[in-house]
Amino acid sequence: MADPVPSTSSAPLELPTPSSPFTASAAPSSVASSLARSFIRTHDHVLLKLPSGILKPVKISPNGTIGLGKYGTFKAKELVGRPYGQTYEIQEGGRLAVVKATLNEIGELPPCLSGRTRRGSCARCSPCMRFSRTEETAANNENIASTGNQSLSFVDIKALKESGMSGRIEEHKAYDLKTEYSKEKYLKRKEAKYLQLFTPLPPTIHQLAQYNFDKVPSKTRDLRPDTLANLLAMANVRPGSRLLVVENLGGMITGACVERMGVHPLGRDRPGVESAGSAARSRGELILACEYEPYSIIERLIPRLAGSAPIVVYSPHVQILFSALLPLRTHPAILSPTIHEPFLRRYQVLPGRAHPEMQGMGSGGFLMTMTRVLENEGANSVSWGRREKRRLLKEKEREKGATEGSEGERNAKKQKVEERVKADEVENAVERAEAAVKAASEECPEMDEA
Secondary structure, three states: OOOOOOOOOOOOOOOOEOOEOOOHHHOOHHHHHHHHOOEOOOOOEEEEEOOOOOEEEEEOOOOOEEEOHHHOEEEHHHHOOOEOOOOEEEOHHHOEEEOOOOHHHHOOOHHHOOOEOOOOOEOOOOOHHHHOOOOOOOOOOOOOOOOOOOOOOHHHHHHHHHHOHHHHHHHOOOHHHOOHHHHHHHHHHHHHHHOOEEEEEOOOHHHHHHHHHHHOHHHHOOOOHHHHHHHHHHOOOOOOOOEEEEEOOOOHHHHHHHHHHOOOOOOOOOOOOOOHHHHOOOEOEEEEEOOOOHHHHHHHHHHHEOOOOEEEEEEOOHHHHHHHHHHHHOOOOEEEEEEEOOOOOOEEEEOOEEEEOOOOOOOOOEEEEEEEOOOOHHHHOOOHHHHHHHHHHHHHHHHHHHHOHHHHHHHHHHHHHHHHHHHHHHHHHHHHHHHHHHHHHHHOHHHHHO
16 A cells, blocks of 8 residues: 655645555644544444445444355455545445446436446446436336346356346336336436445544444434434534433434534643633523423423523424423413424435335434523513503603692682581581571461461
8 A cells, every 4th residue: 555645835725545555644733623423433433325325334343254145345444544425336256336326316228327337336437317307108007017137047146246237127127117216216226226436534523323223222212313403403503502401312412512612623722721710600401302291301400491592302202292381381480481393305316307116214303393491570570661661651640740739729728618618508508497497386386287
């Protein structure tokens, strides 16, 4: 294997190739860590994506051998120095060959393919043929018989094994009768069955979440990758966040938060001392993803949260979130608790056309979001502003009445005296009238008898 290509300040940086593996000396120290993450190194953990879509975790050991079952076997050192995301084909002797594009990526019929590899994959440099103009066809899969489309003898089967996947497609009698969607699915099935291809992927949080969801969903409580992305977005996880995380998903959410916050930047770390006041500062976000009852945890951790801090709770069961939703609606420190159900639908996309797949993933769990608010009676009251305006108006009227109260009081007293005098005069007149009637009755007793 050739020596690494040296780089100087006057020459442009040359990326490593499979013939010249990557080392830290092949790049300046400022970008060495960045380039190291783009290429596979010894003792790295890598996820290999097989044609069937399955992810297989492997470790790149110096003298190890990686076996992929029916897809083949190769030496682990063949991947050292190669970039992530490149598709490789396992050839005879366990050697790896770079695959530029597969039949599925080209999207054309086998007769027009040139430069096929030994296994039937295409080695064209550009898959631009796939994006040709869309043609309307009358194919509707109605005239396809499921039996007899590939009636082969032993000799034919042996010949097709040598010709690769393209020969199998050419032998299919009803291939031209299929719709474009059916052709796409057919090519994918044949690639997954016959092509000895794989793609190394870095073990990012998204890939690990997808692997756990496909392999052992109970390990992460059925946490789907898109649900994890929604959780991080709703919790507003960003560089510089001060998080409170309560989870028992094997560190999946904690690792996702660390990756989103970027605690390992490319630049050089600056030493610093955290003050006591900064350590005691309120937390800005709270994420819950555990088997415990969420309401009790939220109630205990609310005093540690700052104002307007988002709170996100994940659970695979909506009943658990609903039992906590009812008391949280009346909690004075919680605003707008809401339950969300993330929905994911995959589409089969072809040039100029697309339609949803007939089968999809199951439920990816449920999310409950809310906001921490400061407990202030005036701020929490909706009609506080209106009551305050009415109170100010009454105070102004009271002050105005106090300045003009002396004259009003005199007029009121005068009016009361006049009313009392009038009442006394009426009472005296009534008494005089009664006395006159009594005197007249005593002088004339006959009037009383009458």
